[in-house]
Amino acid sequence: MTNAIRSNVLRRYCLRAAAACAALACVAAAPPPPDLDPPAKGTKVLIVTGIDYPGHPWRETAPRLKELLEKDARLGVRIVEDPEALASPKLALWDVVIIHFQDWEKPGPGPEARANLTRFVEGGKGLVLTHFACGAWDGEWPEFKKLAGRVWDPKLRGHDPHGTFTVRIADSAHPITKGLSSFETLDELYTCLAGDAPIHVVADAVSKVDNKVYPMAFVLPYGKGRVFHSVLGHDARAYNEAVGALMRRGCAWAAGIEPK
Numbered sequence: 001m002t003n004a005i006r007s008n009v010l011r012r013y014c015l016r017a018a019a020a021c022a023a024l025a026c027v028a029a030a031p032p033p034p035d036l037d038p039p040a041k042g043t044k045v046l047i048v049t050g051i052d053y054p055g056h057p058w059r060e061t062a063p064r065l066k067e068l069l070e071k072d073a074r075l076g077v078r079i080v081e082d083p084e085a086l087a088s089p090k091l092a093l094w095d096v097v098i099i100h101f102q103d104w105e106k107p108g109p110g111p112e113a114r115a116n117l118t119r120f121v122e123g124g125k126g127l128v129l130t131h132f133a134c135g136a137w138d139g140e141w142p143e144f145k146k147l148a149g150r151v152w153d154p155k156l157r158g159h160d161p162h163g164t165f166t167v168r169i170a171d172s173a174h175p176i177t178k179g180l181s182s183f184e185t186l187d188e189l190y191t192c193l194a195g196d197a198p199i200h201v202v203a204d205a206v207s208k209v210d211n212k213v214y215p216m217a218f219v220l221p222y223g224k225g226r227v228f229h230s231v232l233g234h235d236a237r238a239y240n241e242a243v244g245a246l247m248r249r250g251c252a253w254a255a256g257i258e259p260k
């Protein structure tokens with residue numbers, strides 16, 4: 001073997017070894033959590049989305065929800081399209097997290113994200129859940145049932161056929177629903193919630209299928225934090241002005257500021 005051939009063989013070997021190392025590094029290192037710098041001022045609201053059941057157009061509903069929330073000029077809203085963002089240490093810089101995802105056919109955000117979210121709410125921040133967020137973690141994280149108050153139970157009937165129904169204000173004295181009127185909406189009336197955490201229902205609806213009353217929006221405490229959970233919001237049309245007002249006021253309440 002001449003020196004030239006030997007050095008060529010060595011070079012090729014080194015390149016292959018370097019490529020193998022790079023591939024291993026890719027497998028071993030988790031991607032860094034997305035940058036989560038909050039807005040400079042105001043109440044900082046983070047919508048966490050990026051995956052949902054195929055019938056749920058999160059690319060349309062998340063911006064629509066943001067637009068409706070920002071009608072309260074105190075709320076600075078940002079959307080992050082990766083549920084693993086919940087693992088970021090920067091989560092602590094926010095005031096409210098909105099769960100707007102359902103980890104359909106894949107595991108939900110992992111142990112770091114779960115612990116971080118639990119600490120966030122337990123420590124006194126706000127949590128908001130919308131529509132199929134009640135199905136997040138798909139039963140794989142028991143504590144989520146306590147955080148969310150009620151979760152999707154696949155053994156129960158899912159919802160009434162998509163259509164119009166009346167959302168009734170169940171407690172007109174609560175800061176979230178004070179001054180709001182019952183309203184018509186075009187959505188899915190969820191009938192699939194299970195759980196026994198003590199919740200306080202602020203809005204409900206009567207099913208056209210079984211005539212039973214189901215919660216559409218409710219609140220609960222978690223540690224020092226506040227949780228506002230609404231199952232409304234199937235698609236962009238479902239985020240009408242009345243639903244917007246409910247979400248906006250629920251979000252402000254969860255942040256510990258007066259709903260407007």
Ligand SMILES: [Zn+2]
Binds near residue numbers: 055056132233
């Ligand atoms: Zn839906």
